[in-house]
Amino acid sequence: MEFDALMLSRIQFAFTIAFHIIFPAFTIGLASWLAALEFNWLRTGDPLYRNLFRFWVKVFAVSFGLGVVSGIVMSYQFGTNWSRFSEFTGNVLGPVIAYEVITAFFLEAAFLGIMLFGWERVGDRLHFFATCMVALGTLISAFWILSANSWMQTPDGFAIENGKAVPVDWFKVVFNPSFPLRYAHMVMGCYLTTAFAVAGMSAWMLLRHPHDAPAIKLAASRRSLSMALWFATIFVPVQILIGDLHGLGVLKYQPTKLAAIEGNWDRMDNMPLRLFALPDEVAETNRYEIAIPKIGSWVLTHAFDGVVPGLKDVPPDERPPVWPVFFSFRIMVGIGFAMLGIGLWSLYLRWKGRLFTDRTFLTAAMIMTPSGFGAVLFGWFVAEIGRQPYVVYGHLRTADAVSPVTAGAVTASLLIFIVVYAFVFGFGSYYLAKLLRRGPDPVEDIRGEDLHRKPKRPFSAADEGFDGGSGRKALPVR
Template sequence: MEFDALMLSRIQFAFTIAFHIIFPAFTIGLASWLMALEFNWLRTGNPLYRNLFRFWVKVFAVSFGLGVVSGIVMSYQFGTNWSRFSEFTGNVLGPVIAYEVFTAFFLEAAFLGIMLFGWERVGDRLHFFATCMVALGTLLSAFWILSANSWMQTPDGFAIENGKAVPVDWFKVVFNPSFPLRYAHMVLGCYLTTAFAVAGMSAWMLLRHPHDAPEAKLVGARRSMSMALWFAAIFVPIQIIIGDLHGLGVLKYQPTKLAAIEGNWDRMANMPLRLFAIPDEEAETNHYEIAIPKIGSWVLTHAFDGVVPGLKEVPPDERPPVWPVFFSFRIMVGLGFAMLGLGLWSLYMRWRGTLFSNRLFLTATMIMTPSGFGAILFGWFTAEIGRQPYVVYGHLRTADAVSPITAGAVTASLATFVVVYAFVFGFGSYYLAKLLRRGPDPVEDIRGDDLGKKPKRPFSVPDEGLEGRPGHRAQPAE
């Protein structure tokens, strides 16, 4: 492995997007979670939902801010590190990204301030409308970004003129072959990421307090955890089905990527399902393979005698790195089935009446807090590394997309990003942990004039903004 400008630019982009993707993934789901909480508040008048909204909107605000900061950096890299990519794809991807700004980012920006600061100024229904618009904006943003990324995976609706991609059918550009299922898979993945994060954080809050603690101290965490686990139990199986359908699309449009995912070297029918192996790219074989006969063909083609392509069908320089694609996919799938297991376990705990009291289950739920983030990251590794050696599949190789810059320049910017990200995200993570440690206010604190307990700074931890105010009751030591 040579650490030239190409490799360093790839590492830099992977580093920045790996940090960035976890925050939009969280906020896409969290915006809809806030919408559900506010809807229940308007529907029932139960102050618990408004209290939960006030707590989770602080988490949303911090996560949204970190996502914006990390996302801005990536757009500059298209010009600094990947200018040849920008030159080739600019006529196609430039307008798509512009649509994301005009439709999604502007919508979020217009209503975000109302959602965060305007509840007491615009009334309940208009505030709920603003929350819905922010949630819609996050979904529109995901729509355009996934459309652009999917076009790079399965490009369509364009022609090449003078060495540049030129759109000839915008419908085919936007709704390229892999886009519908990738969008559904990603959005539902974001929702499940939020569901398991909310459930895990709520379980942590319950574990911190004794089971016989005052109900007002526990009710918010219990309700959040219950709602999140209902969502997980229902939608994890649907996500698995969507993932299976998406796999059929990969088989059709990106057979070499699929061969790398499965560690399949020779084209074959009755392919086994490889649970584990150590791919050897030089020998073009697998070592220490553990597999179930014939099941692989059935999973991939829905027929036991279905034919699966092999890596040997293409020259070595047309193959993606097999080892990271093979293992990233299995980690993603493993996390998905762990989510399914926890969702089914939660149904059993409800039936037993011990959902909030079984410490083993609460500990497992807390451990699963980052599972959605991990599944999204390793799914992204599978998709993007599996596309190699192309950045636009079949048309533009990654080596031909890099800017004519020196390795020293990329090293300097990469080192700067590492230092800055460590500071910014370290501080953001610390503040999020502080918010979560405090948890939602007890329900008894929000009855009557629930504004009397609001911090002076809307996103400060509540105790920080209330000290010294008349009538403030200090929380008991924990």
């Protein structure tokens, strides 16, 4: 492997986007989570929801700030490291990115301050409206970013004039063939990332303070754990269905990527489902393959005799690197089925009344805290590496998109990024960990009474079905 300007520029962009994507993946779901908490507080008057909102909004503020900082860096790289890409796609992608700034970033910026600092300064309904606008802004931002990236995967609605892409149908540009399912898959992935992060952190709080914490803090942890697991249980199967439909689109529009995902070298029907293999790109075969006969064709084409394309259908210089695509996909799918297992396990424990007291389950939920981030990262590896050797699929090769810069210049900037990111994100991660260790703060209920100091009535752990360690359920689990 030659570490020239092209390879170093790819490493630099991969480094920055890997850091960046984990924050939008969290904040998109967290913004909607905050809106749900505030809605439930306004609907029920239950101070637990307000307590949870005030806790998670601090986590959102830090994560949102880190996401903005890391995203700005990527924008500059389009001009410094990928100027030829910008020149080719600027007429198409430039307006799409501008729409994201105008419609989403401005919306978030306008209402973020009210959401973070306006609770005591504006009415409850106006504050809730601001929270909803921030949540909507994150979804609109994801809409335009996914539209731009999906156009690079399945470009449509353009013509090439004088060596540049020129839009001829904006509807086809924005709603290109892969966009609807990719957007749904990404947004659902963000929501599940937040759900498992919230569930895992809540499980950690329960494991850390099983009996000696204030009753309201235990109740808050139990409420957030229950809500997050309900969402995960319902929507993990939905995400698996969306992923299956998205796979049909990859088969249709990016067959070589699908062949790399499956490690399939020869076009065939009745293809086996490969659970494990070591792809050998030199010999064009798989070593140590473990597979289930015929199932692969049914999974990929929904027909047992469906034809699946092979990597040998195209010359070697048209193929993506097989190893990272093959294994990243299996890691992503494995995480997805682990999420499904946690959801089904939680249903069983709800039925038994032991959702909040089964330490084995709480430990498993805590371990799954970063699972959503991992699934998003490995999913992006599959999407971006699987698109190679093209940056605009079928039209612009990555090698032709890089700027005329030296390897030394890219190396220097990459090292600077590593140092700065280590400092900024190290500090941000430390502060987030400090917030999570502290847990929800005491808050006043809607009558102005401090629930930790002067409750209108004693707040007992039984309010959330807590059994006080007796092993008996006080109230039915919500």
